[in-house]
Amino acid sequence: MNTTQIIENLLKLSAGIGIYLIAFKIISSNLEAVSSDGLKKVFTRISESRIVGILIGALATVLIQSSSAVTVMTIGFVNAGIMSLRQAATIIFGGEIGTTISGQIVALGLFDSDFVSLNTIFSSFAGLGIIVSSLAKGDNGKKVGQIISGFGMLFCGLNMMSSSMSSFAQLEELRLFLASVNSGMLLIVAGALITAIIHSSAAMTSIAITMVATGLISLEQGIYITLGANVGTCFTGLMAAMSSNTNSKRTSLIQLIFNTGGALIVYVVDTIVKSVSGGAMSTGILFSRMFSAPHVQLAMFHTIFNIVSVIIVIPLTDMLVNLSVRLIPDKDDEIESERFYFVDENMLKSPSLAVSQVKKEIVNMAAIAMNNFNASIRMLTTQDLSNLEEFQRNERELNFLNQKLVEYVVKLSGSGSLSRKDERFLATTHRAIADIERIGDYSENITEYAGNLKKQEASLSQTALKEIDELIKIVNTLYEKTMNCYETNSKIAFMSAMKLEDEIDALTRQMAQNHIARLNNGQCTAEAGAQFIKLANDVERIGDHLINIIDHDFKTSH
Numbered sequence: 001m002n003t004t005q006i007i008e009n010l011l012k013l014s015a016g017i018g019i020y021l022i023a024f025k026i027i028s029s030n031l032e033a034v035s036s037d038g039l040k041k042v043f044t045r046i047s048e049s050r051i052v053g054i055l056i057g058a059l060a061t062v063l064i065q066s067s068s069a070v071t072v073m074t075i076g077f078v079n080a081g082i083m084s085l086r087q088a089a090t091i092i093f094g095g096e097i098g099t100t101i102s103g104q105i106v107a108l109g110l111f112d113s114d115f116v117s118l119n120t121i122f123s124s125f126a127g128l129g130i131i132v133s134s135l136a137k138g139d140n141g142k143k144v145g146q147i148i149s150g151f152g153m154l155f156c157g158l159n160m161m162s163s164s165m166s167s168f169a170q171l172e173e174l175r176l177f178l179a180s181v182n183s184g185m186l187l188i189v190a191g192a193l194i195t196a197i198i199h200s201s202a203a204m205t206s207i208a209i210t211m212v213a214t215g216l217i218s219l220e221q222g223i224y225i226t227l228g229a230n231v232g233t234c235f236t237g238l239m240a241a242m243s244s245n246t247n248s249k250r251t252s253l254i255q256l257i258f259n260t261g262g263a264l265i266v267y268v269v270d271t272i273v274k275s276v277s278g279g280a281m282s283t284g285i286l287f288s289r290m291f292s293a294p295h296v297q298l299a300m301f302h303t304i305f306n307i308v309s310v311i312i313v314i315p316l317t318d319m320l321v322n323l324s325v326r327l328i329p330d331k332d333d334e335i336e337s338e339r340f341y342f343v344d345e346n347m348l349k350s351p352s353l354a355v356s357q358v359k360k361e362i363v364n365m366a367a368i369a370m371n372n373f374n375a376s377i378r379m380l381t382t383q384d385l386s387n388l389e390e391f392q393r394n395e396r397e398l399n400f401l402n403q404k405l406v407e408y409v410v411k412l413s414g415s416g417s418l419s420r421k422d423e424r425f426l427a428t429t430h431r432a433i434a435d436i437e438r439i440g441d442y443s444e445n446i447t448e449y450a451g452n453l454k455k456q457e458a459s460l461s462q463t464a465l466k467e468i469d470e471l472i473k474i475v476n477t478l479y480e481k482t483m484n485c486y487e488t489n490s491k492i493a494f495m496s497a498m499k500l501e502d503e504i505d506a507l508t509r510q511m512a513q514n515h516i517a518r519l520n521n522g523q524c525t526a527e528a529g530a531q532f533i534k535l536a537n538d539v540e541r542i543g544d545h546l547i548n549i550i551d552h553d554f555k556t557s558h
Contacts, residue, residue: 006171009164016160017207019153024065024203026150029417030143032064032352043073043353046083050090050314057094067099068199068236069349071255075237076344076354078251079244085321088251092237093258093310093317096230100303102202103209107299109155110162110213119159126152139420158210165214178217184224184267191228192235201233205302213295220284222298227263230306234259240346246331248346250324257320262309338400343408351415355422358409362432363483365401366549368394369439370479373542376446377472380535381465383454391447395440402437406430432486435545442538442545449531458527461518467511471539474504478546485550494550504543508536 042060045052057074061067074091077083083091109119129149136142168174181187195204205226212222234256241252270283287297313320342361347354372394379385406429412418413426453459460468478500485493515532518524524532 005167009167012160013164013168016157016162016164018157019160020157020206021198021200021203023150023153023157024200027147027154028064028066028069030146030150032069032350033417033419034140034143034147043077046087046091048084048086050086050317053087053090054094054097054310054314057091057096058098059094060091061095061098062101064350065102065202067095067201068233070095070098071233071237071252072240072346072349073353075240075244075248075251076346076349079248079344079346081247082342085247085250085254085324086317089254089258089317089321092251092255093313096259096306097303097310099202099205099233100299100306103205103299103302106158106206106209107213107293107295109158110210110295111293119155119162122155123152123159125149126156128152143419158206161207161210162214165211165216169215175216178221181221184220184270187221187224188228188231188263188267191225192232193228195229195232196235199236201229204229204232209295209298212298213293215294218284219288219294219297220282222294223283223287223301224267226298226302227266227305230259231256231263240349244344244346246328250321250328253324253328254320257323258309258313262305266305338397340401340404340408343405345408348408348411348415351412351418352422354412355418355425358405358412358429359425359487361401361405362429362436363487365398365405365433365436366439366479366483366486368398368401369436369443370476372398372440373443373446374472374476376443376450377468379447379450380453380531381460381468383450383459385447385450385454388447391443395444398437398440402433405433409433432549435548438545439542442542445538446535449534453528453531456527458525458531460528460532461524463518464515464524464528464532467507467514468535471504471507471511471536474500474507475539475543475546478504478543482546482550497547497550501543501547504540508540511536 042056042063046056047053057070060070060073064070071092074083074088074095078085078088109122111118125148127149129145129147129152131145132148133142133145136145191204191208195201198204208217208222208225208229211217211225212219217225234252237252237255241248266283274282283301284297287301288294291297291300340361341364342357343354344357347357372391375387375391375394379388379391409426409429413423418426478497481493481497481500484490485497512533515524515529515536519526519529
């Protein structure tokens, strides 16, 4: 092979790797968008059962073809406080099993045939996917076409890599050099570093499988590189946890201990077995006897190793969790106020799941606003301001969510891998967030009215208090209906909410008329009456804002 051919094959190898990584990204993002509803259902099944957690982790990884993305999502859930460390650990374990599917598919595509190779057949999907995407009318149909095209591109990339690697395998000098790299630890480190750079253990494993298939490296070298890929995939989780809370850091540490521990155990056991047997037995020799083709041997090692590792670690889950707690203790100054409850920056790696969490965050924001509303009414009717500090703390939280949640939605909207349904929903969130924040503002006004009454030593009449009580009951019922409609898109709930809003309008008008009558009869002071009228107007506007939350979202989705 002359210099020109070497350069040509290097360029072909670079192109193949690039096409493969791009194809992997296309497949992952579109799979996530298409399976978003299924993915959401998968994560809602989380429980304290270790087996369920492992199955969820494996299934989620298969659905989006990225264990790194599942790990980052899991860290996000832990950071948001909606998943325990124990649950997170089992999902990560399951993700390690799910990621082996990619290697099995690659190994299948590398089989030769007397007719047409599977690699060529799979590569042709690149063109087929374009046709499907062009003819499809729906959003999901287009994304399915892109998935098919990405699958084909993946094998186009593998084909280019395989071709260039086969050429390099003919270079005696290169083969001798690679054969001399027999340090298992060095290969593990190399696999880990490359995986950390490309952010995909599945891609690194697939490249190693291709190198073994072309004879560029031995099966044993491929095994150590694959072990390194398992370690390198922890880098993404570690980076995600750096800016998260203590439990998120513990989650990434559990993954690091699990993956690094498994790699070290295989390395130590393999070294001892080779030393005792005089090189007659090793992990590579064992798998070469179990399976025929080299690429199948490595793919099966990856699958069997990860499954066995998970089986071994299942009973040790609590021990790993406790170890992570001891190694990363709680911080006394960790701030729990003014924070997200359901979303996290790490969830942006999985837009479809992040969308469902945004809805939960908005529902929770509404709950905070309504808690403040009811607290403000109690202050007004009892003139007891002892809970004012808690009220103000909640108001600061509402202001935080109003600003930061909008910023989060903007980032999420720009992710570029959302379904039309999710895009339509996100377009309505800005208004919903603003409406909820206004409920908080009107509640703040009511506390001021309470303070004014107390300062003026004035009080509302018993008749006025009864009217307020009746009004507040209707508002809280309206809140329940709006949240039911917001979460379920129920037409019945929407119609009930609209009817209740009309009742509130009618009742507040009647309250104003009754107040004028009481004022004329001397049953109410001017000072108390002024606060009463302001209260009625503010509550009427709160009802309007509750309706606004669901109005645009409901009409957009129907």
